[in-house]
Amino acid sequence: MATGVLQRVRGGFSPAKSRALSAGNLSLWVRGFSTSSSRNREDSWFRSLFVRKVDPRKDAHSTLLTKNEESNLYKIQFHNVKPECLDAYNKLCEDVLPSIHADKYYPCELVGTWNTWYGEQDQAVHLWRYRGGYPALTEVMNKLRQNKEFTAYRKERGKMLLSRRNQLLLEFSFWNEPVPREGPNIYELRSYQLRPGTMIEWGNYWARAIRYRQRNREAVGGFFSQIGDLYMVHHLWAYKDLLSREDTRNAVWQQEGWHEVVYYTVPLIQHMDSRIMIPTKASPLQ
Numbered sequence: 675m676a677t678g679v680l681q682r683v684r685g686g687f688s689p690a691k692s693r694a695l696s697a698g699n700l701s702l703w704v705r706g707f708s709t710s711s712s713r714n715r716e717d718s719w720f721r722s723l724f725v726r727k728v729d730p731r732k733d734a735h736s737t738l739l740t741k742n743e744e745s746n747l748y749k750i751q752f753h754n755v756k757p758e759c760l761d762a763y764n765k766l767c768e769d770v771l772p773s774i775h776a777d778k779y780y781p782c783e784l785v786g787t788w789n790t791w792y793g794e795q796d797q798a799v800h801l802w803r804y805r806g807g808y809p810a811l812t813e814v815m816n817k818l819r820q821n822k823e824f825t826a827y828r829k830e831r832g833k834m835l836l837s838r839r840n841q842l843l844l845e846f847s848f849w850n851e852p853v854p855r856e857g858p859n860i861y862e863l864r865s866y867q868l869r870p871g872t873m874i875e876w877g878n879y880w881a882r883a884i885r886y887r888q889r890n891r892e893a894v895g896g897f898f899s900q901i902g903d904l905y906m907v908h909h910l911w912a913y914k915d916l917l918s919r920e921d922t923r924n925a926v927w928q929q930e931g932w933h934e935v936v937y938y939t940v941p942l943i944q945h946m947d948s949r950i951m952i953p954t955k956a957s958p959l960q
Contacts, residue, residue, distance in 0.1 A: 739877045739898065740844045745807040746851070748785070748843040748897055750908065751800040759834035760796055764789070766834075767798070768956045770827040775958070780817060781810040785852045785895075786910075786959035788861060793949035799863065801852070801910075811842075841902030848881040849896035850888075852910065857960030859912045860950055861894070862919065867945040868905040873898060876907065876942050883935040886926050887911075890918075894959065912959070916950070 755763045767787060775784035783803045790797040804810040818824045845851065868876055880896070887893050892911045899906040913919040926932050953960050 739873070740847055745805075746845060747804040747807045747811055747900075748845065749802045749804070749811070749840055750843060750897070751798075751802075751838065751840045752794075753798040753800070753831075753838045754794070754836040755796050755798055755834055756836055757796045760789070760798075763798065763831065763834045764954050766827060766830060767800075768954065770823065771800070772956050774818075774824070780814050781806050782814045784956070784958060786861070787954050787957045788951035789954060791860070791950045791952050793947065793951075797949075798954075799949070799951060803852075839902070841906065842900045843897035843908065844900055846877060846880065846896040846898065848877075848884050850893055852895040852959065854958035855894075855912065855960065857953065858914075859960060860915060860919070860952060861959065862911045862913065863949045863951060864909045864911070865947050865949075866907040866909075866943050867903065868907060868942050869944050870905050872942040873905060873907075876939060879935055879939050883932070883939075886929050886932050886935070890922050892922055 753763075771784055771787065774780055774782070781804060783805070785801040785803050787798065787800045790799065804814065806813075866876075877898075884893060884896070892913060894910040894912050895908075896910070897908045899908075911919075913922060
C-alpha cells in the first residue's frame, strides 16, 4: 500500500527529482506511515476505555427492579389548589376518599394523603395502591365512573384546582411496602429525575444503601415511574419533626459506606426536589 502511494507521488516529479527518492527515503517514509497507523490504533484503543459498554438485556427495567411475587401499581397525584380553597378541598377529600379506600368493591387502597408544608405551596399529594396492577386500575376507573358520589366529588373538586398531574409508579423490590403508621409525623417526598438509561444503576446502589436508612424506621417507600415523567424516582421518608429529620440525615454520614453511595448516585441525577408534607385527617400514614 505504501509503495503504491509513493509511486503515485513520484509520478508528479521530474525524472531527476524522482531519482532523489532513494531506498533510504522510502524506508523512512514507510516507517513514518507505520508509526502513524500504530498511533491511530492506540488512540482508538484509548478512546474505547471511555465508551460505556451496554450489555444486551431481554428484561424490562420494571421486571428487574420490582417485587416479582406481587403486582402492585401505584398512582401519585399532585393537585395544585387555589389558596382560598385549600380547607374546603381537604374537607371534600376527607368525606369521599376514605369510603373508596374502605370499600372492598374497589381493588385499591389510599396509602397516604398530604398537604405540602415546605416546597410547592397549596398543593395536595395523594398516593394510591392498586393490588393487581393495571387490570385493577382499569377496574377501579370503570367502577368509579358509575359512582354518582365520586362524579359529584370530581365536579366540585375541579372548581378548587389550578392544575393537576399524576404518575403511575412501581415500587422497588428492596424498599418496604408502605403500611399505615401512627403519628404525629412529617413526611418528606424526595423526587429524582434520573438521566435516561441509569435506572438499573440507581437500583443497584440503593439496594445496598437502604440498610443505612432503616434504623429509625424513617424509610416508608421507594418508587419509580412507568407513565408520566419517565426515569423519575420518589423516596418517601417519615420523621417526628424537622429536627429529627436533620439528626437522622446527619447520623447516616457516620456510617461506613454511605458516602460511597452518594458519590456514585449523584452523577445519575438530572434534577431533584424535596417536599415536606403534613398528613391530612384522612391519611392512613399519620
